[in-house]
Amino acid sequence: MKINKIIVAAALLGCTSMPALADYPERPIELTIPAGAGGGTDTSARKLALLLEEKLGTSIAVLNVGGGGGSVGASQFMQAKPDGYALFATWNSPLTTVPQVQNVAYTLDSFTPIASTSETAYTLCVHPEFPAETGEEFLAELAANPDKYTYGNDGIGGTMQLAAERIFQARGIKAVAIPFGGAGETLQNFLGKHVDIYGGSISPVLPYVESKEAKCLVVTSAADVPALPQAAGLESLGLGDKETLLWRAILGPKGLDQAIVDKLAAVIDEAVNDPSYVEFLASKGEVPNVVKGAALGERLKAEFDALAVVSKNLGLAK
DSSP states (O other), X not given: OHHHHHHHHHHHHHTTHHHHHHHOOOSOEEEEXXXXXXXXXXXXXXXXXXXXXXXXXXXXXXXXXXXXXXXXXXXXXTTSOSSSSEEEEEESHHHHTHHHHSOOSOOGGGEEEEEEEEEEEEEEEEOTTSSOXXXXXXXXXXXXXTTTOEEEESSTTOHHHHHHHHHHHHTTOOOEEEXXXXXXXXXXXXXXXXXXXXXEEHHHHHHHHHTTSOEEEEESSSSOOTTOTTSBOGXXXXXXXXXXXXXXXXXXXXXXXXXXXXXXXXXXXXHHXXXXXXXXXXXXXXXXXXXXXHHHHHHHHHHHHHHHHHHHHHTOOO
C-alpha cells in the first residue's frame, strides 16, 4: 500500500503541468499594445483579441502604452510575469528598428516569441508627373540625380527609412529623407507636394492611387502586391534579398512556459486564418502570416541584424 501511494504521488508530481495547461487560461489576459488607440497595430490587435476571447474562453483586456516608437510599451511589458496572462501585441519596428537608434531597456531576448499574425509591404510612390512609369525607371531616375529627390518616411531611423535605404544603398542611390510622424503625416505632405516621394504603408495611399493623384512604383516586398499593379516587387528588380515588411506579432515575457507558447500559437493561428479576420486584413492591404515560436525568434534576429547594417551605413546607429 505504501509503495502504491508513493507511485501515485510520483505520478501526480510528474503530471503537475498537465492540469495547469488544460485549465489555462483560468482568468482574464492583459494584452499590451505599445501604441495609442486607433492606429494600425491597435485596430488589428483588438480585432484579433475578440476572436482569441472566443477560442480561449476568457476575456482579454487591452492596455495601450504608447511612446518612443513603441519602446515605452516594450520596456514596461518586459517586467510582466511569465505566467501566460500578460501578452504583447506589437509591430516589428519596436523590436528590430528602434533599438538601432535609441537606447532601450530591452533586447530581443527580453521576450518569448509566440506567433506573428499579419504582414504588408511598404511602398514608394510619386506624383503623376514624375519622369518614371516603372520601378526600374524610378530607381534609375534617382540614381542619375543624387540628392535631388526627397522622400517622406516614418521618422529618423524608422522602419520605412531603413526599408528604403536598403534598396537605395544597393543601387548607389542618394535621396533626401524627410521624417514625419507616421504614414498619415507623410501622405499629407506628399499630397501637398512638400516631398517628392511618399514612403509608407500601402492602405493610406490606395485611394490616391485609384484617383490617379499618386503612382506607386516600388514595394518593399520581394513579391509584387496585387493592390498596386504598377509597383515592382524587389524580386523583379534583382533586389529580393532587400525585402523589408511591416508585420505584427504576439509575444510573451521572457521565460514563458513552452506548453503555453504552443497552445497560444495554435489558437492565434486559428484566429488569424478565420475568414472574418482574413477579410479584415485584406481591407487594410495586409495578409495573414503566422510564424511560430523559435522560427519567429529567428525572423526577428535576421531582420535586426540586416537593419543594423543599414543603420550603421547611414550613421544612425546609437
